[in-house]
Amino acid sequence: MKKIAFVGAGAMAEALVKGLIAAEHLPAKGIWLTNHANDARLQELHAAYGVTITRNQTDLLKDADVIILSMKPKDAEAALSSLKSANLNSKQIVVSILAGIHTSFLESYLPSNQPVVRAMPNTSATILEAATAVAAGVHAGSEDMKVVSSLFKTVGEAVEVEEEAMDAVTAISGSGPAYLYYMMEALEEASSQVGLDESVSKQLLIQTFKGAAKMLEQSDLTPAQLRANITSAGGTTAAGISVLEEQGVKAAIQACVKAAAARSKEMGQAFSK
Numbered sequence: 273m274k275k276i277a278f279v280g281a282g283a284m285a286e287a288l289v290k291g292l293i294a295a296e297h298l299p300a301k302g303i304w305l306t307n308h309a310n311d312a313r314l315q316e317l318h319a320a321y322g323v324t325i326t327r328n329q330t331d332l333l334k335d336a337d338v339i340i341l342s343m344k345p346k347d348a349e350a351a352l353s354s355l356k357s358a359n360l361n362s363k364q365i366v367v368s369i370l371a372g373i374h375t376s377f378l379e380s381y382l383p384s385n386q387p388v389v390r391a392m393p394n395t396s397a398t399i400l401e402a403a404t405a406v407a408a409g410v411h412a413g414s415e416d417m418k419v420v421s422s423l424f425k426t427v428g429e430a431v432e433v434e435e436e437a438m439d440a441v442t443a444i445s446g447s448g449p450a451y452l453y454y455m456m457e458a459l460e461e462a463s464s465q466v467g468l469d470e471s472v473s474k475q476l477l478i479q480t481f482k483g484a485a486k487m488l489e490q491s492d493l494t495p496a497q498l499r500a501n502i503t504s505a506g507g508t509t510a511a512g513i514s515v516l517e518e519q520g521v522k523a524a525i526q527a528c529v530k531a532a533a534a535r536s537k538e539m540g541q542a543f544s545k
């Protein structure tokens with residue numbers, strides 16, 4: 273890969289730039305960025321990473337192997353309309369990280385046969401620990417998918433899914449970090465209620481989350497089995513878990529994920545052709 277062009281230079285574009293450079297996926301000069309109007313932001317990215325910045329769409333897109341759409345969904349139509357007049361060739365892969373927007377909508381603005389891939393990273397991309405799902409549009413082949421997966425693997429893990437799964441992915445791993453922060457927030461508040469110092473509880477909680485995730489990664493056991501293994505009858509964990517059960521916490525989490533998936537679907541419907 274020689275050139276990647278970002279249309280949109282915000283937080284998620286910067287996270288990907290960081291990952292691509294750290295992984296030496298391509299030289300920094302081969303990463304091109306533009307945005308809507310914020311010149312200072314482009315200068316800042318150039319100074320920090322040595323990337324190429326431009327306001328000229330022809331220069332941006334010329335010979336780009338991959339074009340990443342990284343604006344907010346509300347700005348997608350304006351950006352896509354200007355791409356319509358660009359002379360893209362069918363080897364250039366257009367990757368969208370826009371929440372909720374279906375590949376068929378993107379394809380309707382692009383030349384026929386344009387490979388389009390939809391990706392849903394999450395905010396942990398900023399520390400190169402993203403969980404990303406990628407889904408192929410109708411003209412994206414297996415080689416295109418390999419290129420795009422390897423790009424997102426520079427900022428964490430990447431899995432390939434069918435596009436039908438994207439609302440579920442958005443609800444699980446896209447929004448997932450926020451659910452876990454919510455849980456940590458509750459645990460921090462509870463720590464102080466049982467008399468633990470804030471700095472101590474923060475340290476313990478971070479390591480507890482990391483350790484539990486690593487246990488799941490490194491063992492063949494399911495979360496339910498891991499939990500059962502540390503919940504002895506009449507013990508402290510059993511006392512805590514029984515309250516979660518009484519209060520319907522599992523059902524609340526399931527309702528939370530269903531609501532997020534429904535919202536993702538609804539957002540997508542606003543962008544259908």
Ligand SMILES: NC(=O)c1ccc[n+]([C@@H]2O[C@H](COP(=O)([O-])OP(=O)(O)OC[C@H]3O[C@@H](n4cnc5c(N)ncnc54)[C@H](OP(=O)(O)O)[C@@H]3O)[C@@H](O)[C@H]2O)c1
Nearest residue numbers: 280281282283284307308309310343344345347370371395
């Ligand atoms: N943040 C996350 O955790 C996350 C996770 C998964 C997916 N996403 C997706 O990532 C996308 C970007 O999110 P973000 O948080 O990086 O947004 P952001 O920080 O607000 O950045 C948006 C960028 O798009 C630019 N832009 C707006 N209209 C444009 C146009 N017509 N042409 C070119 N550039 C344009 C903006 O330029 P100006 O500054 O000049 O206006 C800005 O550089 C969103 O679609 C979001 O759904 C985000």
